[in-house]
Amino acid sequence: MTENVKNTAPKILELIKASKNILLHCHIFPDCDSIGSALAMKLALEQFGKKATLIRGDSSIPEVFARLPGAAEIVPKNFFEIDRSQFDLFLILDSGSLDRISQVKGVDEIFFPETMKTVNIDHHVSNLNYARDINLVVTEYPSTTLILFDLFKEWGIKLTHDIALNLFMGSYTDTGGFRFATTTPETFSAAAELVRNAPDFSDFLFTMDNSRSQQELLFQGAALGSIETFLGGFLAVASVSAVRLREIGVTELSINGGMVANIIKSAVGWDIGVCITELAPGNIKVSFRTRDAKKYDLAKITESLGGGGHKAAAGVVLKGVSLDDAKKKIVAAVEEYVKIIKASR
Ligand SMILES: [Mn+2]
Structure with missing residues (x-):
């Protein structure tokens, strides 16, 4: 005490x-x-x-x-x-x-x-x-x-x-x-x-x-099944389109992108996990998680995109862009950030 x-x-x-x-x-x-x-x-x-x-x-x-x-x-x-x-x-x-x-x-x-x-x-x-x-x-x-x-x-x-x-x-x-x-x-x-x-x-x-909703798992399955890696492999990105959400019958309540990004970053080598969810066309929610908050400050990346958060967990909502363009913007923002931290070392 x-x-x-x-x-x-x-x-x-x-x-x-x-x-x-x-x-x-x-x-x-x-x-x-x-x-x-x-x-x-x-x-x-x-x-x-x-x-x-x-x-x-x-x-x-x-x-x-x-x-x-x-x-x-x-x-x-x-x-x-x-x-x-x-x-x-x-x-x-x-x-x-x-x-x-x-x-x-x-x-x-x-x-x-x-x-x-x-x-x-x-x-x-x-x-x-x-x-x-x-x-x-x-x-x-x-x-x-x-x-x-x-x-x-x-x-x-x-x-x-x-x-x-x-x-x-x-x-x-x-x-x-x-x-x-x-x-x-x-x-x-x-x-x-x-x-x-x-x-x-x-x-x-x-x-x-053991109180998870079935929809929550269906969303995770769709997201984890979509993982792509970028920038030599340390950045792993899951993305779920609005069309896919409708196909599997998942509504906004069951979407936990932070949880998906968390699962992604639990894999050795995937230092930054990102989950991009197209809630509706032009309304995209992005969650970032890292397994190495000593090296990466995710808030710096999301702030460059207009979002916020903490070192190890951050997020941003991107408006008026397609899912593909959102992905490109995110990869570019991470690439830019990594250049800056490399230069400052
Ligand atoms: Mn508390």
Whole structure:
């Protein structure tokens, strides 16, 4: 536990104890760390006899997380569909910026009434410390659920099965199944205590790993079957046309180009994997992944095409071009980037 968490824990608890009606949310496109944190917090607040309302936010809850303990009580409303004046405390979890709370309206529309205290608890490096009362941003933690694990300890929360399972699932997923470099000995210690209290964790992992849609696999099959290599072989590109999408009956919901690029870059020698999907003629979504983020900064490539992202994962949407022209543009952009990094070495 960091000093920051230890010192801030009683201050947050003070605000909780002084509140009557607490608001919680899931961030847009919620992952298991967002949902697990919010559900665990709601259950912990109930141990103090506090009433908490957990809103779904902008996006639907992925079906695979709908079985998490307490998920049935998530209120299907976004931030603008609730009466904010009813709440005296908003515990904002796993959200680096205000636009993680909602994007239904502009960020300027996201304001908090004077009577609503705000606390921001998060682990993202990019966090903007936007809360009015307390910002507990601890980037040493691999997940928000693990921050809560330590806070709950300080608060004397009983680690029930339901709290433990929610905390475990968020911690497991945000560490990529304890594989990411963010995983520490403390992560495993916490995980050990969590699974001691939630011995059925493997049922939930099985459900999560086996909840894919058939369409998602059909899309992957079409994409992986189309792989071409360029620039001497280190760049591997999959591409799926709008016509092909229609043939196999795949709709936008089942398209995960990032996942395909991820699979491509898992092959030795294919240092950069790209998946190009023609959602509709003239509307092309491109995902980049690399197995060597020390050598390549993919954001530099996608930025040159008008997109963005991170070193190891980036993307761009290309408008008004054919699939073939998109492919040529992408290969040219990678070639240009490689020339630049070679020259700078
Ligand atoms: Mn997270």
